[in-house]
Amino acid sequence: MNTFEQYEKYLVPAGQKVAEPIAIVGGKNSTLTDVNGKEYLDCFSGISVVNAGHGHPKILAAAREQMEKLVHCCSYVYHVPKLGELAQKLAEITPGKLQKSFFGNSGAEAIEGAVRTAKQATKRKEMVALGYSFHGRTVGTLSLTGNMGRKKNNGPYLSGVAFAPSPYCYRCPLKLQPETCGTACAHAIKDTIVTSTSGDVAAFIAEPVLGEGGILVPPSDYFKIAVSIVHEAGALFICDEVQSGFGRTGKMFAIEHYGVEPDLMAMAKGIAAGFPISAFIATPEVGDALQPGDHLSTFGGNPISAAAGLANIQVLKEEKLLENSAQRGEELLGRLNKHKEKSKLIGDVRGKGLIIGIELVKDKKTKEPAAAEAKAARATLREQGILVGVGGVHANVVRLQPPLCLTAAEADRVATTLEKILV
Numbered sequence: 082m083n084t085f086e087q088y089e090k091y092l093v094p095a096g097q098k099v100a101e102p103i104a105i106v107g108g109k110n111s112t113l114t115d116v117n118g119k120e121y122l123d124c125f126s127g128i129s130v131v132n133a134g135h136g137h138p139k140i141l142a143a144a145r146e147q148m149e150k151l152v153h154c155c156s157y158v159y160h161v162p163k164l165g166e167l168a169q170k171l172a173e174i175t176p177g178k179l180q181k182s183f184f185g186n187s188g189a190e191a192i193e194g195a196v197r198t199a200k201q202a203t204k205r206k207e208m209v210a211l212g213y214s215f216h217g218r219t220v221g222t223l224s225l226t227g228n229m230g231r232k233k234n235n236g237p238y239l240s241g242v243a244f245a246p247s248p249y250c251y252r253c254p255l256k257l258q259p260e261t262c263g264t265a266c267a268h269a270i271k272d273t274i275v276t277s278t279s280g281d282v283a284a285f286i287a288e289p290v291l292g293e294g295g296i297l298v299p300p301s302d303y304f305k306i307a308v309s310i311v312h313e314a315g316a317l318f319i320c321d322e323v324q325s326g327f328g329r330t331g332k333m334f335a336i337e338h339y340g341v342e343p344d345l346m347a348m349a350k351g352i353a354a355g356f357p358i359s360a361f362i363a364t365p366e367v368g369d370a371l372q373p374g375d376h377l378s379t380f381g382g383n384p385i386s387a388a389a390g391l392a393n394i395q396v397l398k399e400e401k402l403l404e405n406s407a408q409r410g411e412e413l414l415g416r417l418n419k420h421k422e423k424s425k426l427i428g429d430v431r432g433k434g435l436i437i438g439i440e441l442v443k444d445k446k447t448k449e450p451a452a453a454e455a456k457a458a459r460a461t462l463r464e465q466g467i468l469v470g471v472g473g474v475h476a477n478v479v480r481l482q483p484p485l486c487l488t489a490a491e492a493d494r495v496a497t498t499l500e501k502i503l504v
């Protein structure tokens with residue numbers, strides 16, 4: 082039985098929604114290799130995970146060394162020095178007063194923990210989230226997610242969540258123009274609190290770049306306005322950096338582009354270049370609201386992943402991958418924005434660093450989403466040896482999220498191929 086047949090017979094269909102009909106056996110830097118030896122330029126990084134590139138020798142060595150000493154111990158003892166070291170490192174590299182971490186395994190687990198902590202710290206119970214957000218696939222995180230495509234079939238979800246309009250300038254939910262709107266979507270958070278909550282709001286949760294929503298980049302003053310409204314209402318700001326963190330946008334964390342300090346921050350994908358680990362980090366006052374025994378994760382903060390995480394952060398700095406992300410991103414955005422003027426298919430190009438969305442439309446005036454065309458483009462790119470993602474609330478956004486070690490020649494190849502395909 083081959084891999085494709087095993088998936089068909091032994092995996093539930095939900096987990097085997099494989100977009101690309103290829104079986105990958107190896108990876109190095111930005112390149113993946115399939116069972117037939119065909120190479121692909123990976124422009125999706127396991128969905129924004131392998132930021133330092135596939136198979137980085139320093140990260141593998143750190144994990145291997147730790148594996149020989151201790152694989153698992155859980156949190157009823159103080160264990161491996163690596164976990165304390167990683168917590169200290171996260172406090173150093175995250176913005177503002179963020180200092181106290183909790184470790185889990187997945188993005189959803191980090192969000193669940195952050196929300197629980199925010200509720201305990203404020204003694205409040207309600208949440209405000211964004212209309213096109215995505216925060217995970219547990220019942221709690223789906224309740225905070227404003228994307229029907231991700232929630233379908235399993236409602237109703239948990240109550241106590243109010244949704245504010247998303248900063249989606251190309252399709253403004255308030256039907257305004259970005260040049261003249263005064264960032265009305267950020268101000269609308271006040272209306273959401275007044276009209277859709279009882280005032281008992283523990284936190285506002287948002288992604289600094291909305292990944293699954295279609296790589297939506299909020300206006301530069303969005304978070305200053307939003308966070309001041311939220312703080313005035315006595316609530317906290319939880320920043321979801323699960324997809325945008327660890328250099329993806331050209332800074333260590335995407336929220337640094339916006340000059341605000343979160344009260345809690347969730348992170349996962351990019352921490353350890355593919356070794357499973359997640360965390361939320363809080364200011365000391367907020368983090369200390371959780372008392373010993375209040376929260377726990379059996380596998381959370383796994384020693385091997387913690388060692389890999391520390392090595393990964395070191396590699397991101399040593400190899401100047403944040404700078405490379407900013408530079409390659411600027412080149413790609415420049416080329417794609419220029420090409421947009423000629424292309425009938427491209428309605429919008431947006432991004433920061435190496436998280437880029439190309440929104441395809443059937444007609445530039447009506448902006449009718451071109452979902453089938455996005456899917457077809459992904460297949461054509463695959464045939465030409467490039468793997469990309471497709472997403473967005475209308476499933477019409479081609480997503481480029483390559484490893485941050487992408488070279489100038491590789492970026493040129495991606496842009497040149499897209500210029501030929503997206504006509």
Ligand SMILES: Cc1ncc(COP(=O)(O)O)c(C=O)c1O
Nearest residue numbers: 187188189215216217292323324
């Ligand atoms: C912004 C954001 N938050 C949370 C999650 C959930 O992460 P996980 O799939 O690791 O649970 C994701 C996953 O794509 C995400 O993009």
